[in-house]
Every structure is written in structure tokens, then in C-alpha cells.
Amino acid sequence: MPGEPGGKMRMRVSTSLSVAGYAMALLPLAAPALAHSGEAGAGGFISGFQHPLLGPDHIVAMVAVGLWGAFLGAPAIWLLPVVFPLVMAAGGVLGILSVPIMGVETGIAVSATVLGLMVALAARPALWIAAVLVAAFAIFHGYAHGKELPAGAGAVAFSAGFVIATGLLHLCGVAFGLIASWPAGRIAVRAAGAVIALVGAAYLAGMA
Amino acid sequence: MTGWMILGIADMLAPTHVLAIVPLGLLAGRDPWRWALLAFFIVGLTAGSLAIAAAVRETPAALVLLVIAATAGLTVATAWQPPSVATGLLALAGGMALALNTPPQATIIGGAVIAQISGIIAAMSALALVIALGSRARAPWQRVGLRIAGSWAAASAILVLALRLAR
Numbered sequence: 030m031p032g033e034p035g036g037k038m039r040m041r042v043s044t045s046l047s048v049a050g051y052a053m054a055l056l057p058l059a060a061p062a063l064a065h066s067g068e069a070g071a072g073g074f075i076s077g078f079q080h081p082l083l084g085p086d087h088i089v090a091m092v093a094v095g096l097w098g099a100f101l102g103a104p105a106i107w108l109l110p111v112v113f114p115l116v117m118a119a120g121g122v123l124g125i126l127s128v129p130i131m132g133v134e135t136g137i138a139v140s141a142t143v144l145g146l147m148v149a150l151a152a153r154p155a156l157w158i159a160a161v162l163v164a165a166f167a168i169f170h171g172y173a174h175g176k177e178l179p180a181g182a183g184a185v186a187f188s189a190g191f192v193i194a195t196g197l198l199h200l201c202g203v204a205f206g207l208i209a210s211w212p213a214g215r216i217a218v219r220a221a222g223a224v225i226a227l228v229g230a231a232y233l234a235g236m237a
Numbered sequence: 238m239t240g241w242m243i244l245g246i247a248d249m250l251a252p253t254h255v256l257a258i259v260p261l262g263l264l265a266g267r268d269p270w271r272w273a274l275l276a277f278f279i280v281g282l283t284a285g286s287l288a289i290a291a292a293v294r295e296t297p298a299a300l301v302l303l304v305i306a307a308t309a310g311l312t313v314a315t316a317w318q319p320p321s322v323a324t325g326l327l328a329l330a331g332g333m334a335l336a337l338n339t340p341p342q343a344t345i346i347g348g349a350v351i352a353q354i355s356g357i358i359a360a361m362s363a364l365a366l367v368i369a370l371g372s373r374a375r376a377p378w379q380r381v382g383l384r385i386a387g388s389w390a391a392a393s394a395i396l397v398l399a400l401r402l403a404r
Contacts, residue, residue, distance in 0.1 A: 107381040110388075112388070114389055114391075115314065115391060115395075118392035119395075121395075125404075126399065126403055175396060178400055185397050188396040192393045193389055196389055
């Protein structure tokens with residue numbers, strides 16, 4: 030609201046974002062009621078939406094991007110969810126073109142480990158360093174999705190589905206990361222980062 | 238008659254079309270001449286429909302729509318405000334491509350006309366709705382939300398464009 034003290038404004042925004050984030054987190058649990066399932070429409074969107082959710086390493090890395098963005102504060106908090114899908118699309122194009130990239134799955138696991146550690150250690154590098162790091166990891170995630178993009182009528186719905194799912198995971202991370210405004214919340218966020226790093230490490234070690 | 242109307246609306250609101258309409262509407266929503274841009278879109282839709290009626294041959298309309306979606310989405314994501322003329326031309330091209338990418342599937346002329354008119358109204362309404370929503374975004378978090386939506390649309394369009402060009 031115009032003229033409102035900055036503190037109340039941030040609280041209102043963070044509350045709205047938190048509510049939205051928690052609501053969006055429940056979306057993947059919704060059982061779709063489909064009279065007709067088909068790749069060209071709702072079926073393709075659902076398949077694409079589920080794609081990032083089928084890999085725990087994808088999920089934790091995407092949540093970590095949002096967490097870290099919230100931790101770093103403005104402008105990272107909104108810059109990362111805006112830029113990440115675009116860089117991920119670039120990675121997806123590489124996957125579609127079958128450009129050989131070694132160690133994609135390893136890169137995804139490393140992304141979860143590194144991003145989780147950034148949050149756990151409360152790392153606050155310069156914005157450009159954070160952006161480069163996140164962009165590099167976005168290439169790997171995009172490549173993995175691009176390789177599995179279906180040809181034909183379902184491509185649009187599928188790509189929209191997985192881009193939106195990825196974005197919503199970011200927003201979940203942002204929503205959770207906003208609790209770092211409070212001392213106890215800060216501990217919870219860093220603990221979440223540690224868990225994410227452990228999940229990534231488990232994938233690297235071949236234990237998951 | 239209802240069947241042809243539903244067919245026309247469903248064809249016009251296919252995923253590729255919605256992918257183009259949303260970022261185009263968000264881009265137009267930020268422009269002070271937004272309702273004039275809607276008029277450009279309608280002109281494009283009409284021109285494209287007339288071309289269809291004149292039995293124009295197959296066009297790369299689907300690819301054009303993806304390019305428009307990517308361009309509009311990227312512009313919204315970067316929060317850059319292009320000149321109204323540029324956005325108008327994009328809306329005109331978008332309308333035309335939408336109509337050209339929606340050849341009537343009806344086997345009778347009457348049904349085809351009903352389907353086409355229904356589709357035009359659906360596309361017009363969808364764009365108007367997105368323009369209205371986009372123009373109401375005033376709070377900083379709402380503007381960020383629009384940028385994120387533009388980013389998502391651009392990313393999806395880029396991926397599908399790459400897929401169609403590569404395969």
C-alpha cells in the first residue's frame with residue numbers, strides 16, 4: 030500500500046508469498062479429473078508437470094534455488110526465478126539438439142549439494158557469482174528435461190508443464206526461505222539447506 | 238451449432254495458442270495504448286480468417302506463434318517496454334498467425350463459419366482478459382509475478398521451437 034512503512038510492506042508481501050507458496054506446494058498432490066487424457070492437452074501438461082517431481086535430486090535443487098534467493102534477498106529473490114527458466118530452456122535446447130554434455134546426472138546431484146551448502150553455510154557471494162553458479166546448474170537440469178521432451182502435439186503442453194513445475198518449486202523455496210527473517214526461521218532454513226546438501230551427496234555417492 | 242462453436246473455441250485455445258496469447262497480453266497490458274493493441278490483434282485475426290476462407294495453403298503459422306510467444310515472453314521477463322508500434326505489429330502478426338493456424342475442421346461451410354467466428358471471439362476475449370489482468374499489476378510483487386510468467390512462457394516457447402526446428 031502506498032505510504033505504508035517498509036517493514037509492514039515486507040511482512041505483507043512475505044505473508045502473501047508464503048501462503049501462495051504453500052498452496053502451490055499442494056498442487057502436485059491434486060489428482061487431476063480428466064475425462065480424456067491425451068498428450069496434446071491436459072495429459073501432456075500433467076506429464077510435463079510431473080517430470081521435475083519424479084526426481085528428488087531435481088526437486089531439492091529447485092527448492093534450494095528459491096531458498097538461496099530468499100536468503101540473498103532482493104534482487105536475487107526475484108531475479109533467480111525469472112532467469113532460471115530461461116537458462117534452463119537454453120540447456121533444454123542443448124538436450125534437444127543432442128549436444129554431448131558429460132555427467133548431466135552428476136551435475137544435477139552436484140547442484141543439489143552445492144546449493145544446499147550455500148544455504149546451510151549462509152553464503153552471500155556477489156550477485157553475479159550466485160547468478161553464474163545457478164545458471165551453470167540450470168543448464169544441466171534443462172538438458173535432462175530437453176532430452177525427454179516429446180515430439181509432436183504434446184510438446185507445448187509438456188514443456189509448459191515442466192517449466193511451471195520448476196518455477197513453482199522455486200517459489201516454494203522462496204516462500205520457505207522468507208521465514209529466515211526470524212532467528213528461529215533462519216536456523217530452519219539453514220537446516221533445510223543441510224538436508225538438501227545431504228540428499229545431493231547421497232546421489233553423488235550412488236546411495237540414491 | 239453449439240458443437241461447432243465449442244469446436245471453434247477449443248481449436249483456438251489450443252496450448253500453442255494460449256502460449257502466445259498470454260505473454261502477448263501481458264506485454265500489451267503494460268502499454269498505455271493497450272486497447273488499441275487489442276484492435277491490432279483483432280485485425281490480424283480477421284485477416285488470417287479471410288486468408289483461410291480464401292483457401293490459403295499451409296503456412297508456418299505455428300512456428301510464427303512460438304517466435305511471438307518467445308519474443309513477448311522475453312520482453313515481459315526483462316521488464317523492457319518496447320514502442321507501442323512494435324507491440325502493435327507483434328499483436329497483428331499474432332492474430333494473423335493464430336487464425337492461420339486454426340483451419341476450420343468442419344465439413345460444412347456453415348459449421349466452418351460458426352467455428353471460425355467462435356474462435357475469433359474466444360481469442361479476442363482471452364487476450365482482453367490477460368491485458369486487463371496485466372494492466373492491474375501495480376504492486377512490486379505483482380510485477381515480479383508477471384515477469385516470472387513471461388519467463389515461463391518464453392522458456393516453454395523456446396524449447397518447443399527448438400524441438401520443431403530440430404526434428
